[in-house]
Amino acid sequence: MSTWAVPGYTESLELGSGASGRVVLAVHEDTGTPVAVKYLSESLHTRPGFVHDFRAEARLLAGLDSPYVAGLYEYVESPDGAAIVMELVDGASLRSVLTRQAPIEPEAALVLLKGSLLGLADAHRLGVVHRDYKPENVLVMPDGASKLVDFGIAVSTGESAGVAGTPSYMAPEQWTGAPASPAGDVYAATATFFECLTGHKPYAGDNLAELALHHVDSPVPFEEVPEAVRPLVLRGLAKSPAERPEHAEAFVAELEAAAVGGYGPDWEERGRAGLAALMVLLALLLPSARSRTESTTDLARTVLRPAPVRGAGRARAWRPTLPGVLVAVVAALLLVLLAHGLPRGGNPDTAQAAQALATTSARPGVTSGPTASATATATAGPSASPDPTGSLSPSASGSDPAASASASASAPDTTADVTPSGGATTTPPPTTAPPTTSAPPAAPAVKSVTVTGFRQTGPSTGTTTVTLTVDGTGPVTVTVSWYTGDTSGQLGTPDGSPQTFDRSGATQYTLPVDHTFQGTGCYWAVQATTTPASADGGASQQLLTRRCDLR
Template structure:
């Protein structure tokens, strides 16, 4: 296996790129050689489409620097990162061995002692990253490397984080692996240390049972189960799993992050205590299966001259003549044999068969024909029975809680047609399925229609223009599935008396179904402001006039004497003191 032509020269004038070790949705990993330090390395070369994204490049470089800070024997070391023209690469420690996925594929379920032997170092490596504030986001068997020396190392820290934060998504790439994604990653795309705990719990379950708890025909159905279903206890498949280990895994994979261990360190501490309590023996980590010869870098050695009992393989030239003759094809040179196309002899035509042998052959042919006819009829009858029985029926998938588009896709996958009715709902967000008719798991003929009851969310207060009649406003409120009520009126200079001025709460406010909307009705224009006549008896004429005019009242002075006194005093007021009058009213004062 030679390096690709693109990397015939040294990468960054330092790294010699060798054969491909692994391929993924975001990158390809090569065996390489650091020519400066003369050590083997693993070189991860990013997908060119991602390397061309400047936002991803910046996030990639930041995450690579963060990953390089993790110094732990159970984490793959990051040595270097860089970019040469359009090639973005990461140089890492080379782990001679294979992945946990290869072991699972080769052996299936590993049993309780081996599962403990793998998970303790995995959680130790994750715990170191969590202590530094890093989240892996893609814990899975492919990212757990098993060395030939028994080492267990977690790989690929930060790559999914860089892709997620940069908003990168390409065909063939999922930000994280659906079988191991936590519910919060599926629902919001957000992840913290407890998301890694969830994925580690799924991984633990797979080590015990041989398969992840959720599988499906498409990623959407797996994601739906992560969000809506509780992970089943491993003991339902693996009978040797103790109840206390079941409980720990179920808490680690709880849909509620608050119920999980806070981080990998807490998860590992519980695991260590449980090992001691259950007396789980310590065993060696399983070694990955040997790679095929064509994937190995060395050619197989020649066979030894002789085995332990003197047995060895012989070439044809070493065989005795009599053995060579015995193993050679026989060629008949007799003249009554005809030659085939390639020089082989064909036997002469036999004499005519006796009548009883001809009859026997004819009987056998007839029997074979009847057997074939019966088999064909059996297939036809079986196919028809399947179609008339279960073949033309299908089950309604569970789609409550999914958005409309996802629900319609699942129904189409189940060979069902979707019809949509919209309804208001207090507790279900808009455009999310609140129910189906018929309900989930009901059996229907393929092609039948299923009604999706899609929520439009809570009703909102309609916009009612000032001046709308009370009857029209009440009708609009009822049409919005709300309850109208008439409240206290208020004065308005622009809205005639008896018409609606505004609503309480205001238009656009979301309310529960049948919530109350108060219609505020106009009382017409507000009357002029009122003032109270002050007590003025004994005050001077000028002072009384100033005080009344200051209140917005007109003043008329009546002299009690036939002549005017300069220091006249008020002896009478009409209207009288304490009475309320409108501004602009004329008040008569009498002075002496």
């Protein structure tokens, strides 16, 4: 297993792992903010298709600012590895909830569905289709709120990206490789809602072909759910996308109407209270309960068997073995007893990372790194399943570079992830180790700065991408300034405060940066400068906003 770690973060324990990658709990050294770091597996890092998709997931998250979706802090890529640094949601996966108690009360199921649908709605408004909504990708917090995670195989609306997803939740059109649409996410969310209400998936099959036929042809088993929500299930699991709500926001409106009609105006309060009671039983699985601050910690990893690499062009169902699960549980218990005696596994010299790519999702007023108010979410590799529900992704380049994450310590989730094969999830406890120090590298020379992709994302919001190339791995500062005006070719009047990012440990950085404009000019402009100053003096870009029509 690779020992590469993201510079600037101290890791404490592993939240989950699988064939596509692993997720670890870490702390941003400058701010002390806890984060979840999702690493692309070492075997997939050598395959360009998987790296491309992993990078695309980070860029998608950078543009998706939603309270119902785990957010991106930073993306870092080097010859030794690739990682997404994201918000740490202090919650457990819906799969963990269902493993311990299913079915759950209708009001609680409606609250879960609404929360994650709001996350889908924010994605759909940006033209993004998740394509892998399932219990593993919904994290439930102690207060009953939920967040959506893992956009590893997400694509743009209308894009034809082949057959990919988790079979038990795939819409009929998803099996045929039809262009992606929000209606497919509505179908998967409804299938998950059905499982919450009944304790089992809508359709079962002995193999993928049989399961596909059920999704395409079998009647919707709406009689198994409470009468008050049957119209929701019938609409959401309709065979034709045209018969479903066209996007998640429309489905939320139907959900709220059905919930009030069937369970009264206080349905949401009761449902959230019921979920909070369930989460008490899962308290030990939360990242906050598993981290310790008494001493300096480092990551201890246990690999019970090698994680197989996903094959190209052929989907296979992954079947775990009972001995492997038992060994994982026993190993975790043993490591609890031995945690304070394990030696440090390694300390890679981050100054050696060359030709790296770093991406940061920035918000107005944020300098660099995670903010102090962050809450958290972890997504990790595939979990065990004895049925043919392993995810489907037959493309040669791969569609799911990193697995969905749940912070389950005592038992693995029971649904396979988006890869046709996977590895057992293990959760080693933290181990103590003395801190290490190294001399900081000298400031590098900045060779070039570029500003690309500047576009308007809303009436007063815009986004751009700043790319920085340097000749060393020492510290460098990037300042992004925004302007408004009415004259083409001129920057105009400064708009808001500049955003500053401090970076080190790589030779190339890519930063997607967002801004909310306060000025009213017809033109917006953005300028990027660096310290040390770049050889080309910086870069800028201007656009004509949609609010103005110059004739």
